[in-house]
Amino acid sequence: QVQLVESGGGVIQPGGSLRLSCAASGFSFNIFDMHWVRQAPGKGLEWVAAIWFDGNNKYYADSVKGRFTISRDNSKNTLYLQMNSLRAEDTAVYYCAKDRTGGQNSYQNYWGQGTLVTVSS
């Protein structure tokens, strides 16, 4: 069965950096696009970034463009989110999610359980 396990969350000071990882199993990771979606405490879902199956196309929300970088290592079945210049408003649970297809951004049919990032001094 599909499993997505996020890690790397924690408490970080404003202006700091953090890298999230998402270990995928139970499906052919290298043929599916992947996403990061976040949820601030008590708030709704916010799509953050997407990467195509081959890593050649990446898309970002305006709120993180230029600060966050999505990447993947298909040899390790792992998705990453490098987060730089972190702000208090980046505090959220970050979910890794699998796209239903590859090569065109689409809906997300499987989600991980999330990892909490807290940006605070």
Place this chain on the structure above:
Amino acid sequence: DIQMTQSPSSLSASVGDRVTITCRASQGISNYLAWYQQKPGKAPKLLIYAASTLQSGVPSRFSGSGAGTDFTLTISSLQPEDVATYYCQKYNSAPLTFGGGTKVEIK
């Protein structure tokens, strides 16, 4: 960018009631619309895609309709296990924006 607006933001209904949630896109998105259910403390779960196609394993009391700019999620007979927040998402192109969510409670 296209904005997604859901209404109402919350509702309270009795078990067995028919519940309707609406989602409006600021521009036409054809049928590139998905609905998700999120229970407290849990990850979102896909309910419907392509505006009206039920994801495998989702109870048939859930249904979706609409195209273009106006979409609807209907629960035909509300059950206690349907207490959750429901989100729409457009996926015709990036950014894949979510609606603000609708919290459904039992009266």
